Amino acid sequence: MRPTRSALWVRLALSLGLALVCHLSVGLASARAPIYVSSWAVQVSEGYQEADRLARKFGFVNMGQIFPDGQYFHLRHRGLAQQSLTPNWGHRLRLKKDPKVQWFEQQTLRWRVKRSLVVPMDPWFSKQWYMNNKVQPDLNILQVWSQGLSGQGIVVSVLDDGIEKDHPDLLANYDPLASYDFNDYDPDPQPRYTPSDENRHGTRCAGEVAAIANNRFCGAGVAYNARIGGVRMLDGTITDVIEAQSLSLQPQHIHIYSASWGPEDDGRTVDGPGILTQEAFRRGVTKGRGGLGTLFIWASGNGGLHYDNCNCDGYTNSIHTLSVGSTTQQGHVPWYSEACASTLTTTYSSGIITEPQIVTTDLHHQCTDKHTGTSASAPLAAGIIALALEANPFLTWRDMQHLVVRASRQAHLQAEDWRTNGVGRQVSHHYGYGLLDAGLLVDLARMWLPTQPQKKCAIRVLHTPTPILPLMHVRKKMSACAGRANYIRSLEHVQVRLSLSYSRRGDLEISLTSPMGTRSTLVAIRPFDISGQGYNNWIFMSTHFWDEDPQGLWTLGLQNKGYYFNTGTLYRYTLLLYGTAEDMTARPPGPQNATAPPTSWATSASPTAHHSASVTPSKQ
Template sequence: MVYSDDPQASYDVNSHDENPMPRYDMIDSNRHGTRCAGEVAAVANNSICSLGIAYKASVGGVRMLDGDVTDAVEARSLSLNPQHIDIYSASWGPDDDGKTVDGPGELAMRAFIEGVTRGRGGRGSIFVWASGNGGRDHDNCNCDGYTNSIWTLSISSATENGLVPWYSEACSSTLATTYSSGSTGEKQIVTTDLHHQCTSSHTGTSASAPLAAGICALALEANTQLTWRDMQHIVVATAKPANLKAPDWTVNGVGRNVSHSFGYGLMDAAAMVKLARHWPTVPEQHKCEVLAPHTDKVIPAKSYVTLELHVKECAGVNYLEHVQAKITLMSQRRGDLEIQLTSPAGTRTTLLARRPHDVSRSGFRSWPFMSVHTWGENPLGIWKLEIHNEARFLGRATLQEWALIFYGTEVPPPSYKGSYVPPPVPPPRPPPPLNLPTQPKKSKGARKNKSANATQKPGRAKKLFPTSAPSGGRKTPRPSVISARRPTISPLLTATHPIGLTILLAPPQQATKLSDWNLIFYGTETAPGYELETATPKKKEDVNTDSFNEDNSVELNSGSRWKEIAQRTGQTSQEVIRTMPEVSSGCNKPSNSCLGLSIVLIVFLLSLRNAISEQRVTRT
């Protein structure tokens, strides 16, 4: 065999036995796991194929996708021997068809929680996940409840030339990148294959995740005491953005380069091992949730709404790790929605881009959109949520409720970079004293000044979001459908980790400064009965209509039209609705869809034994 097999890390969940050997067929559709396993742990000098990243590690296979994939099957696979297995590498997930919204069921969710809280002797199991291959269908990995989980290390791909592959999904939950295949003529991944063969055509984010898992195994070899959060911090601290080409690179509030396509950059094995050797454990993780005032906000077609949430306190969280925006949003066509989140430090994150193939009318129900782009920032200050509705005609959307969930530490973690401190929040203006001094009499032409700042009113109590299931597709290896999935539940409601939960009530939003104004004249040119309404001159403003471009401009409607829309939709001075131009999306190059099924479980052991891998998913 080409790699060392670990029976304690192997199981056939489909047949309920301890032999996860792949089922052979005429087209070798179950080759996926064998290929992923070779990337991780193929032994040195094997005379058959390439060596693995962690060539002294042992590897096991879990056969789970060659049959009905239920919530119980997933949970059994993700919780296999967590005191023995260090790293779970998963190159599978919901359909990458650009229209599915799906995530872990209740049992699989509990398996994640148990893994990070009790796995590896309390240090936490490390879950490495392929971000998805739905780029051709304009899919977004924030609609995948596995890759956008705080418990998984989501990995994307880069071509040999540092470009975004045609299959790559851009989203704010991607943490880092490794190399994989690209377009025709570009190199692909060399690894082991069925029939004791070697292949040079392993592709997709399925090939990227095992490379990341192997690098994590090297870091664990340098320091076996690393926790699951230590590993994520080390990845963020050492990832290299250089030589990766994407139009959306930006610098966050603590000076780190980050991209929706590449996360924080290419994983650097040498840098991770060096940093891991002397890495102190990160401070304990805290969590706080800030609920926005409840209001049903209608978003007409071809418009957007901006909402602000002032975070004045977040107990135990001064340095952010993950941020979730839990949103309930109804729409007549879900794929027409775009969502952006801007932090107090000015980091603008695209939580959801348009998905042209998503025609669902079910919207999002308490769906947790996740971002790692504000890693290291302070949560205090004003957060802005911007929702675009690109629907045509009368396709309106309705925002029912939303909240922000912050995960982070009270003291700086070892990887903290930057010194951003948000401006202090001014205290409420005190009421005037009862006995005011006599004011001097103003001249006839003098103006009377009125205070623009009123005393803030306390917020009203809000209920937690109810448990509800986002609409979902089916869990299958692409391209064939295998089985139906159980509906998901609202994540984190049953979580027992991290410690501490503080729910803060957001005060009513305060009026913003006057930035624009119009004079609207109403009257008639002739006798009453022949009304003629005039419009004010149009003014151009820059808005962001695309996920990554900031230079699109639109024209505002006339003042009378704006007033009509505002009266109909109940807008206030805190929310701006502007007519948007239609945006068309490009189309990436097609390619062969991936075949096979597999999940690979990597165990950090120094034994040298031969191994068998079984296939799991379909992100090749």
């Protein structure tokens, strides 16, 4: 059974047309039909007298000129209905036939939102310190709300133990098309109630995303007008089939999947998605959202107490998921937090039990202010990403990861391992690129031009068995597939696929250093991992080299940090580089045309190249 991540004690590859159709289809429920009013705008070149003549001829009242040049006039018809769902075809035809009329338009109602500070009236909003300006910095949600963004037209599904669909703070936003019960195979995701309320997790996560605002109940979700669904899949026998089906539910309807679960966070497990689930991820990012790619938001894990490392979790470690870590109100590393190189960003959660936690919906139509763990952080990120997607619905799954990197800041987050990478960004194994800023993410989303096609360059560095010494380095100078169609200029994800044996797996620290000097720990020591199985074709991933130039010397480091008599053998080592041919550091910082749709592309991959590498032993 997959444990939930709660710390409470325990391409557009198709045409633009298809993308637009898919985007419209998921927003039909919230789209407003035009409402026609009795006002008309008319352009006549002969001025005021001609406008008066038209008005008298067709029964209008001339309300005066619109601009001082005397060509555009406002006409109102007293005999027409003040508002109508259909245009007045009779007057359209008459104005169209008049030779003196150059242009006309019957006016429709326009919905506009005051750009003042939006503060929900919900009674528990005052407790939502992480987004109501009570702490600095908070997640900067209010700035986004004041721009009229609230998740409208975006669909989020929480993959968990169900969702209380009739909860008064969720009911109006509940989306049955984004919901299913894969434990009992029926359409109803209502959680199974028990005396201990153990199946409250999904409902809590859902409220963080899309709890209704201004209904004078509980608090407000980050994207309080988003549609919210729930998939019940953790309350029963879990198989690769169930996980794959859950991650593949309605991929043209659901924009964002939020997941706060994974393998055991016990500091000794190395496990990840099965064959079908891996295929679900691949199909999601290549075919979901009309080819723009599904967004999979994942909690990084709660194994901090066991010195676990989320790079031993193949879900957070996937390039297809956007992994989210936690910080406390004071900017400290929570006791449950796992550090690893695959975490991309961070949002708030809680620390010790006496510190402020997260406010959200709870079972039995209740509210709670006791939600915590990385379980609480991932849904906050999902809500923020929903706001950015509302601002620019053409963003691909890779675009969003680029934006999250740029919209995350070190802020007040405290850790001993903050480092500046090769392109000048601060990055940490505890926090990724730092605290996610919703206002900055939305601003960047509006101006973002789509990234060029994803390239993959795979280099088999070592394929002959080599003894693992107490301290050794495997160095390889690489061209990043220069001169080929899959040449990479700017990195995104970097993977290391390793097969090795080791007498005590948890004592082996593995690192990777880029040509630009950025050192990333792929796995730190895990004292509870006493396995002698090593790593069998395991893929480690790092986001710390984002936008760096991959050409040059790459160094894989292996170091025994435990018993001196540990031994092992490195059998295979393949380096996989992902990125784009564009120099991402050369992008201008100013506003760009963000709403222009991207051109079609397909993922490019290279055949594995065979190279030799130098292996350098060092004394410990």
